Amino acid sequence: MGARSSQTVDPVLSRRYSSESETVLVVRRRPPMVNGGGFVVSNSKQVVVFRVDGCGVLGTKGKLLLRNGDGNDLLLIRKMGGIVQALNMVHNKWEGFGYDNEGTERLVFTLKDPKDSCLVQNSSIKILVHGKPPKISSTRNNYVEIKGSFAERACNIMDSDGKAIAKVRIEKEMEEMVGNKKDLYHVIVKPNVDQSFIVGLIAILDYIHGESTIC
Numbered sequence: 289m290g291a292r293s294s295q296t297v298d299p300v301l302s303r304r305y306s307s308e309s310e311t312v313l314v315v316r317r318r319p320p321m322v323n324g325g326g327f328v329v330s331n332s333k334q335v336v337v338f339r340v341d342g343c344g345v346l347g348t349k350g351k352l353l354l355r356n357g358d359g360n361d362l363l364l365i366r367k368m369g370g371i372v373q374a375l376n377m378v379h380n381k382w383e384g385f386g387y388d389n390e391g392t393e394r395l396v397f398t399l400k401d402p403k404d405s406c407l408v409q410n411s412s413i414k415i416l417v418h419g420k421p422p423k424i425s426s427t428r429n430n431y432v433e434i435k436g437s438f439a440e441r442a443c444n445i446m447d448s449d450g451k452a453i454a455k456v457r458i459e460k461e462m463e464e465m466v467g468n469k470k471d472l473y474h475v476i477v478k479p480n481v482d483q484s485f486i487v488g489l490i491a492i493l494d495y496i497h498g499e500s501t502i503c
Contacts, residue, residue, distance in 0.1 A: 300485040313475040340491045363488045438493040454486045
């Protein structure tokens, strides 16, 4: 077997949701009155591969659920609160939980809510990835970073080596057709990257920006 590509990224949830080639996913937002809002994610064959439900379905604010196309739970995402005593302020973070073979929750990643930072306009968002595996990059730092503007659908998700593992984009033709960039956009995922993990991060960004998943 040959050496692995430098762009290879080990899966976070399951190798089942990665591909050996670059994958373009289409995210379509559901209206709030349909199944509580959230969004669906389709592949190039227009087959739904992921669904994200917000608190309209779950009944709990700050809780999101990622399912695969068959409706099986993949990732439970919760917004957690705490106190940062040195700054005397409330510190919120998001935690994503996958499931082992017995259905037990396991912590997969932690994301600090950028709303807590006064520098949010000038800083990126870092996500700490827990456990081993996974290994997100060839370095020892197990994190990914989001740079750019999700609100404008123009951001990159980078590994700790600074390589883009996914991109969020809106095509001009698509924007003219839909009329609202928030309703339909592309997520381009690099080879061997866990697509379900990427969609889980996008679900949090969607909530933070007060869009389809928020109550």
